[in-house]
Amino acid sequence: xxxxxxxxxxxxxxxxxxxxxxxxxxxxxxxxxxxxxxxxxxxxxxxxxxxxxxxxxxxxxxxxxxxxxxxxxxxxxxxxxxxxxxxxxxxxxxxxxxxxxxxxxx
Numbered sequence: 809x810x811x812x813x814x815x816x817x818x819x820x821x822x823x824x825x826x827x828x829x830x831x832x833x834x835x836x837x838x839x840x841x842x843x844x845x846x847x848x849x850x851x852x853x854x855x856x857x858x859x860x861x862x863x864x865x866x867x868x869x870x871x872x873x874x875x876x877x878x879x880x881x882x883x884x885x886x887x888x889x890x891x892x893x894x895x896x897x898x899x900x901x902x903x904x905x906x907x908x909x910x911x912x913x914x
Contacts, residue, residue, distance in 0.1 A: 815883045820854035821846045836860055855880055873899050
């Protein structure tokens with residue numbers, strides 16, 4: 809089962825990429841707005857959906873920041889998954905610092 813998840817701030821989009829993902833979505837998620845083939849969900853509900861997808865996959869998902877296991881996932885706009893909001897925010901800050909220093913060098 810493959811699902812593309814993108815955090816847009818107040819909304820999170822879910823794009824089921826295969827038949828298994830579409831079947832899971834139809835069986836487990838109530839109706840929600842769509843734009844094309846993407847489902848849009850309020851950010852406050854996205855974590856529960858991600859947890860349901862993770863449970864279905866029954867595989868360990870590692871935090872991009874610390875490498876620990878994610879029991880609840882938090883995604884950023886680069887589709888990286890984190891075990892906490894703090895780790896997601898730390899990654900975003902580190903990337904901003906890196907980009908600002910690379911601009912100074914150039």
